[in-house]
Amino acid sequence: MGKISRRSFIKGSLAAAGALSVSAAPLPASAKGIGPGELATMLDIGKCIGCGACVEACRDSNAHKFPEPDKPFPKMYPPRVKTADWSDKRDIDDRLTPYNWLFIQYADVEIDGEQTTITVPRRCMHCTNPPCADLCPFGAARKLKNGITRIHPDICLGGAKCKLVCPWDIPERQTGVGPYLQVLPNFAGNGVMFKCDRCYDLIEQGELPACIEACPEDVQTIGPRDEIIAAAYARAKEINGYVYGDKENGGTNTIYVSPVPFDVLNEALEKGPGMPHMAPVPDSMANADTLAKAMILAPIAGLAAGFIKFTGGAKPSSQSNKEES
Template sequence: MQLGFLVDLHLCMGCKGCEIACKVENEVPLSTWRLRVKYVDVGAFPETKRTFTPLRCNHCANAPCERICPVSALHYIENGIVNIDKERCIGCAGCVMACPYGAIYIDPQTQTADKCTYCAHRIASAMMPSCVVACPVEANIFGDLDDPTSNISKYLQQHQGDVQVRKPEKGTDPHHFYVGGGNVQLNPLASFRGEGHNLFNNLTHLPIGGHH
């Protein structure tokens, strides 16, 4: 079994329901995100449009985070998910440096690395990841890439030529695909990022009750 994700960007409307479902399901602390939706505006008025791109861990087959982790806190499980053992993590941040997708962060509460696990705990109970369940337009398609009859395999077959992964030149072999994506959505260097357009940009922690 090789679990994978596909997001149909034609369908995503940027409601951020997946973000919130993820935060609630995984108790993701303030100021950190396992999954978020990036908004990129394209064009000049009046010919403008807004694109929405959900970004999460790509669960690469050749994961740099797994390779660099000194204690195997980041590890593969049998269904292909790159999982994390927070009890084992020493917080060296090597994985944060290694991930080409910026998908890993240091959890300010546990002081360990954290990231999307495709809701491995839910999958173990035969449930879909919370973001898949929350999506009102079924833009998130999840399933077994090794099974040609799975929804994700069928979707990939039907949309050949319009399927992309982020940064394929890194050789990470991501198991997270996008349909309908363009350069401005998937390449961070293809869009301008000005100051002041970050979600909760200035939200930090209070200077009491622990440190960040």
């Protein structure tokens, strides 16, 4: 399949239901003028040079969404939930934080007998059936029809269930922001969870996500998910490579193509807090009991939104990212 290049991602529009409509060239006839459906991105990491342009572009483009916490933080009772404050560490760019939604991982591997450093842009995987969205008790995390999973900061109470159920531990908390400050700040909540939102606001305007626009090596390709999956396997066949993300956790909208096996790559990656793995991931939402639990929790979202509105329309403190669901 042809890719959506930086210059050929033509202005599109969102349908009333929130589905993205884009025109792009060159694409097969089946993809031209696409209607409702999920967009995915393919990251050909063999092309990545680790320049960090994507990281810088992400930070610049999303700076208006970053948290501005009120201090001192409310004292929590009981104090079992620890505060998470990244506001004085905003320059950290070698892991995921509330102020850094994309970073570069490094892996020293052997390719054709030569030691090579592979660089891997990492962010939210945007699962096709995201447990963070299905299991958030307040509906703060939601999946859009175009395949983007967002956390709404005007609803999130920072409970971190999204991080607990995420197979890659992606979301990160910032204390001192969000509606919990107006809703029992000493007893409930502890901030807001943050992660990549795939520049949903740019995509709504028919523009590319900032990381793709800034990349000098065309590492990422964006398009309809079925086309991206086909392109990923075609590229893997071309380079005798491997694909990650099409099956992990039941499927994601972030598809990696690597010149080395992902078990080898995962072994070589530095991992830890804010540094996701690349190991195989079973479908966490395949269990019927889990799905039933998600369905039971879903109505709470409406109650939470109503309660927040009743208490005065609480907004994220000092934030300018007011948005529609």
